[in-house]
Amino acid sequence: MMFSLLHTCRKARAGEITTDHGSVPTPVFMPVGTQGAVKAIEPRELEELGAQIVLGNTYHLFLRPGTDVVRACGGLHRFSGWNRAILTDSGGFQVFSLQDLRGITDDGVEFKSHVDGSTHFFTPEHVVDIQRALGSDIMMVLDECLPYPAAEGEALLSSRRTLAWAGRSRERADRTSPYYGSSQALFGIVQGSVYPGIRQSSAEELAGMDFDGYAIGGLSVGEPTESMYRIAEICTEILPVEKPRYLMGVGTPENILEAIERGIDMFDCVLPTRNGRNALFFTRRGKLNIRNAAHAADSLPIDSECDCYTCRNFSRAYIRHLFKAGEVLGLQLATIHNLSFYFWLCREARRAILADEFETWKAETLVELSSAMNQPQS
Numbered sequence: 116m117m118f119s120l121l122h123t124c125r126k127a128r129a130g131e132i133t134t135d136h137g138s139v140p141t142p143v144f145m146p147v148g149t150q151g152a153v154k155a156i157e158p159r160e161l162e163e164l165g166a167q168i169v170l171g172n173t174y175h176l177f178l179r180p181g182t183d184v185v186r187a188c189g190g191l192h193r194f195s196g197w198n199r200a201i202l203t204d205s206g207g208f209q210v211f212s213l214q215d216l217r218g219i220t221d222d223g224v225e226f227k228s229h230v231d232g233s234t235h236f237f238t239p240e241h242v243v244d245i246q247r248a249l250g251s252d253i254m255m256v257l258d259e260c261l262p263y264p265a266a267e268g269e270a271l272l273s274s275r276r277t278l279a280w281a282g283r284s285r286e287r288a289d290r291t292s293p294y295y296g297s298s299q300a301l302f303g304i305v306q307g308s309v310y311p312g313i314r315q316s317s318a319e320e321l322a323g324m325d326f327d328g329y330a331i332g333g334l335s336v337g338e339p340t341e342s343m344y345r346i347a348e349i350c351t352e353i354l355p356v357e358k359p360r361y362l363m364g365v366g367t368p369e370n371i372l373e374a375i376e377r378g379i380d381m382f383d384c385v386l387p388t389r390n391g392r393n394a395l396f397f398t399r400r401g402k403l404n405i406r407n408a409a410h411a412a413d414s415l416p417i418d419s420e421c422d423c424y425t426c427r428n429f430s431r432a433y434i435r436h437l438f439k440a441g442e443v444l445g446l447q448l449a450t451i452h453n454l455s456f457y458f459w460l461c462r463e464a465r466r467a468i469l470a471d472e473f474e475t476w477k478a479e480t481l482v483e484l485s486s487a488m489n490q491p492q493s
């Protein structure tokens with residue numbers, strides 16, 4: 116994996132990640148395909164929308180279908196019919212969110228499967244091995260994710276453990292090779308809750324371990340939005356400029372623009388896909404709940420400025436009907452539009468950075484996004 120930083124506009128960055136499964140212009144939004152599938156959309160459609168990279172999840176794919184199945188089928192790209200880039204999350208976030216987390220030691224973490232109740236033990240080395248078997252283009256280290264709020268002492272201990280795990284992950288990756296002939300990058304993850312000092316030292320130590328890229332984890336877990344922005348800023352000031360930065364699990368369109376302004380390159384979030392399946396649409400003029408009775412005979416498209424398949428062909432009234440009638444097509448059309456919207460947002464941000472007008476564009480876009488101009492028309 117290579118990263119080229121093409122242009123900066125103050126701290127906002129336009130770049131390009133090159134993988135053996137294609138190039139990824141940044142800033143980039145990565146759709147979440149937890150179990151090897153982005154919900155309610157075909158890989159073919161994702162390609163048509165211009166998606167260059169999707170997420171998979173180590174924890175979920177390890178439990179089901181299992182590493183052996185994916186290996187027997189030639190890796191996750193071939194198994195899932197997706198030939199562009201894949202980033203696999205380490206599963207740290209999922210394991211630490213489980214009710215049945217059994218115990219954590221410096222060696223690793225024991226947990227019970229949410230699928231069948233079986234007990235498993237993840238070490239940093241094991242998680243790299245699983246990702247080797249999946250064959251993702253970008254692997255993530257196992258990290259400890261704290262809930263919010265967390266006491267400072269706890270956050271310090273946790274970040275030390277995450278750093279030790281990062282070192283072990285780096286070693287494991289250095290001593291093993293990809294199975295499928297395409298190279299696999301490894302990203303480190305900065306933890307430390309909302310404590311600037313812990314985040315600073317964590318980012319400094321990780322930077323010294325020479326990862327291919329750096330993620331900022333443990334945010335968007337309930338902390339005030341301003342804390343999230345502040346921590347992202349602290350981290351990007353320290354992380355090496357020549358490596359991509361990934362803000363994990365973030366977020367709303369507003370969050371993404373604020374984070375791009377602070378030097379973040381990569382994002383993932385379930386919001387566009389999950390909200391879409393709940394009949395909530397993102398548009399250039401704010402959010403729109405298609406179940407609202409006001410749209411019953413509304414002949415407008417979801418977003419008249421959007422050129423996605425959904426907006427070119429269907430009215431709000433029809434999509435509302437699909438949701439009311441429980442038709443699967445409603446979920447598909449919503450997913451297509453919401454992902455199109457997130458891709459558009461990142462594409463436009465990139466264009467604005469390259470044109471040296473990011474701040475002006477961002478200010479105007481935020482005003483439009485917060486407006487409520489989705490007035491129904493019949």
Ligand SMILES: [Zn+2]
Pocket residue numbers: 417418421422423424425426427451452453455
């Ligand atoms: Zn659309």
